[in-house]
Amino acid sequence: MAPSFSPPDNGLYPPQAPLDIDAYPVAPSELSLEQVHVYVRHGERTPVRVRMSDPPASISAHWNLCRTARQFRASVATFGDAVLDSPRSSDGVDFLPVKKVVERPDGTAAEGECLLGELTDVGRQSTYNYGRALRKLYVEKLGFLPDTISNTNETYFRSTNMPRTIESLQEVIHGLYPRSKLGAGVIPQLLVRNGESENLIANAFSCKRLEHLLIGFAQAAASAYNHTLEPLDKKLSRYIGGNPIRLDGQPRASGILDTIRASTAHGIKVPPEFEDRSVMELIEKAVVTEWFADKTEEVRRLGMGRLLDDLSRKMVLKAAPLALKGNANVASATPKLLVHSTHDTALAALLATLDVYDEKWPPFTSSITFELFKKAPHADPPASYLQTVFTAFSPFKRSTQPAEHFVRIRYQNESLALPFCAESGQHLPGHPELCTLAAFRERVRALTPTDWEAECAVHPVTQKRI
Numbered sequence: 001m002a003p004s005f006s007p008p009d010n011g012l013y014p015p016q017a018p019l020d021i022d023a024y025p026v027a028p029s030e031l032s033l034e035q036v037h038v039y040v041r042h043g044e045r046t047p048v049r050v051r052m053s054d055p056p057a058s059i060s061a062h063w064n065l066c067r068t069a070r071q072f073r074a075s076v077a078t079f080g081d082a083v084l085d086s087p088r089s090s091d092g093v094d095f096l097p098v099k100k101v102v103e104r105p106d107g108t109a110a111e112g113e114c115l116l117g118e119l120t121d122v123g124r125q126s127t128y129n130y131g132r133a134l135r136k137l138y139v140e141k142l143g144f145l146p147d148t149i150s151n152t153n154e155t156y157f158r159s160t161n162m163p164r165t166i167e168s169l170q171e172v173i174h175g176l177y178p179r180s181k182l183g184a185g186v187i188p189q190l191l192v193r194n195g196e197s198e199n200l201i202a203n204a205f206s207c208k209r210l211e212h213l214l215i216g217f218a219q220a221a222a223s224a225y226n227h228t229l230e231p232l233d234k235k236l237s238r239y240i241g242g243n244p245i246r247l248d249g250q251p252r253a254s255g256i257l258d259t260i261r262a263s264t265a266h267g268i269k270v271p272p273e274f275e276d277r278s279v280m281e282l283i284e285k286a287v288v289t290e291w292f293a294d295k296t297e298e299v300r301r302l303g304m305g306r307l308l309d310d311l312s313r314k315m316v317l318k319a320a321p322l323a324l325k326g327n328a329n330v331a332s333a334t335p336k337l338l339v340h341s342t343h344d345t346a347l348a349a350l351l352a353t354l355d356v357y358d359e360k361w362p363p364f365t366s367s368i369t370f371e372l373f374k375k376a377p378h379a380d381p382p383a384s385y386l387q388t389v390f391t392a393f394s395p396f397k398r399s400t401q402p403a404e405h406f407v408r409i410r411y412q413n414e415s416l417a418l419p420f421c422a423e424s425g426q427h428l429p430g431h432p433e434l435c436t437l438a439a440f441r442e443r444v445r446a447l448t449p450t451d452w453e454a455e456c457a458v459h460p461v462t463q464k465r466i
Contacts, residue, residue, distance in 0.1 A: 019133035031373040040367035042168040043123025057239040066114035131175020150183035158191040159341035169341035202303035207456035221290035405437035
């Protein structure tokens with residue numbers, strides 16, 4: 001694993017909160033945990049673009065923080081009468097030793113150098129630690145998951161098709177179920193989707209209506225909030241080529257926030273002005289407004305509606321397994337733990353869509369968990385002998401109350417009370433953070449597009465909905 005890393009104690013490091021196992025609030029005794037959905041942001045990475053590399057900012061364009069996993073075995077297919085170093089496997093797949101090295105434009109290369117936007121050794125460590133924390137909580141403390149998995153039915157792992165999220169999820173899986181805890185022949189599946197059907201992000205690529213709306217919101221935010229950044233120009237312009245810092249500037253304020261956050265997460269020195277908490281909070285507020293504030297119900301539907309519908313449908317199947325009666329794949333259709341590796345924008349959009357966003361940019365390896373609990377029905381009092389005899393011959397059988405189910409959302413070690421579950425009867429009495437599955441599902445239905453393609457369509461000329 002990567003060497004141990006401790007963030008600098010300067011107040012700049014984003015408030016990433018490792019899962020607090022000791023402070024985890026065990027649910028009321030009448031509830032039993034049935035299913036857990038996890039959405040985790042990838043670990044620490046390099047900036048996605050080179051910014052502020054020239055003096056006087058001098059933030060290096062080359063980050064030598066990717067030494068782990070540079071040597072690996074690539075799966076390759078062998079054909080025909082190729083010369084083999086060892087007997088060919090039964091499936092025709094062999095392994096080629098490979099060492100990945102980043103080449104610079106001038107042809108030089110430095111071992112351990114990272115690509116732009118790449119998961120670093122620090123990010124590998126934090127996501128591995130996150131997987132270990134999941135194990136400590138759901139395996140060792142709660143006994144919710146088995147110590148060793150003998151098949152892949154109880155777990156579900158999915159990532160966006162990006163190297164940093166895939167590699168982060170690999171580290172999470174390794175921390176949760178290392179090889180010593182995998183049964184014979186068990187290989188965890190890491191699922192990805194094609195870009196057009198991806199719903200772990202607000203998919204503006206496949207939804208042009210959403211893209212059009214988000215561009216409009218960004219332009220409106222720039223008009224409304226650029227003036228709030230003007231007081232920073234005297235302090236910061238010299239670090240960005242003499243340009244003013246603006247939401248739509250060069251570089252964009254969101255890009256500056258990205259570079260500073262990535263740098264401070266790795267202990268890389270940034271200009272002192274960016275160590276001023278008030279400066280960073282002002283930039284963050286403007287960027288959060290650009291990306292997530294004041295979004296309409298339509299944006300919420302097109303952005304996060306399909307993801308929430310996926311989540312709630314799986315909860316409903318877990319709560320009512322009789323719906324799958326006769327299905328040979330019932331076990332694989334109702335896993336106990338589902339871990340999704342995604343991005344900061346997805347976490348913030350999920351929280352904003354559910355009206356519980358704290359308007360802070362999600363840190364690396366931060367996560368949202370959705371826990372499904374079951375409340376067993378009240379048992380009827382024991383029947384007398386005569387009642388038993390009467391019931392046996394009566395068409396009116398003793399009724400059995402159906403089990404109730406509740407959903408709890410946690411972010412950064414805090415349980416969140418959903419506003420739409422605030423009314424009496426929509427949450428467990430005395431526990432506003434435990435929303436009834438029925439109330440949760442009702443809100444999700446309102447957020448779910450009924451016809452995704454139709455709602456995403458725009459006219460190519462007028463940019464109006466068809």
